[in-house]
Amino acid sequence: MISSSHEAMHTIFTHDAAAIxxxxxxxxxxxxxxxxxxxxxxxxxxxxxxxRRADTIxxxxxxxxxxxxxxxAQSSRDPSxxxxxxxxxxxxxxxxGLPVVLIVVCHDRETxxxxxxxxxxxxxxxxxxxxxxxxLGPDNVPAITSPAEVLRDLPLAAISAITHARxxxxxxxxxxxxxxxxxxxxxxxxxxxxxxxxxxxxHTEAAKFWRDQMAIDLSFFRSESAQLLRAQGRExxxxxxxxxxxxxxxxxxxxVLTARGLExxxxxxxxxxxxxxxDQLDKWLTQAATADAATELFG
Numbered sequence: 480m481i482s483s484s485h486e487a488m489h490t491i492f493t494h495d496a497a498a499i500x501x502x503x504x505x506x507x508x509x510x511x512x513x514x515x516x517x518x519x520x521x522x523x524x525x526x527x528x529x530x531r532r533a534d535t536i537x538x539x540x541x542x543x544x545x546x547x548x549x550x551x552a553q554s555s556r557d558p559s560x561x562x563x564x565x566x567x568x569x570x571x572x573x574x575x576g577l578p579v580v581l582i583v584v585c586h587d588r589e590t591x592x593x594x595x596x597x598x599x600x601x602x603x604x605x606x607x608x609x610x611x612x613x614x615l616g617p618d619n620v621p622a623i624t625s626p627a628e629v630l631r632d633l634p635l636a637a638i639s640a641i642t643h644a645r646x647x648x649x650x651x652x653x654x655x656x657x658x659x660x661x662x663x664x665x666x667x668x669x670x671x672x673x674x675x676x677x678x679x680x681x682h683t684e685a686a687k688f689w690r691d692q693m694a695i696d697l698s699f700f701r702s703e704s705a706q707l708l709r710a711q712g713r714e715x716x717x718x719x720x721x722x723x724x725x726x727x728x729x730x731x732x733x734x735v736l737t738a739r740g741l742e743x744x745x746x747x748x749x750x751x752x753x754x755x756x757x758d759q760l761d762k763w764l765t766q767a768a769t770a771d772a773a774t775e776l777f778g
Contacts, residue, residue: 516539625655
């Protein structure tokens, strides 16, 4: 069964042509920038009764040429994929008469190291086909931990979160993304990437941290987790839900300020702890993202 995290690992490439360019730049590959991307059928089945489907297949046009890009999500070592990927590459090359590039997206170092090795279809010492996939993983995708970097490059930030889902720096990456989203405000792009990240890390421990962050402002996010949290709030009762949200907002204010190197005095901590006005807490949370000192919030 295909999981939502598997889907997220390749779906990002279908949303934005820039994501492909970013991936190539991250790996310092000598490919021109994509100017147009067309998603084509992932069904590679022929008349023989064997069904074969790739994760994502794109026809990429640059200023000087075009090629086929196959994006595969891989969560563990699987030697059987070598034959499947070899089939994808040769079938597409034969069908479209274009060069074919294979990208494999991984979110652990062991799988990335395995996928990065030349993959051979061979008999004894005789190699008929050798595959050299481009591999995106936590060892070569940068950890985007600055809100400013996130705002400059949303696709790369999403790839960073997904590929680093099991890495120690994932909480810092997610904090930067949440802060950046709040600065930018809700729009179609932030909603898309919030949902994509939710799916991409859903199988990891980082998912709890992400959901806790979403609980701070449920109206901002439109993911499955946000809907679940809303439903839970209704079931627990309005009063209990209000108290939980206020507590979450207070914790978020402290988290954001601390992450930015701003400490609260004892008096300011007491002022925050005794404030039950949701509007005031929302105002402080917004200010915490850009304030130069805690006194800008609490006086």
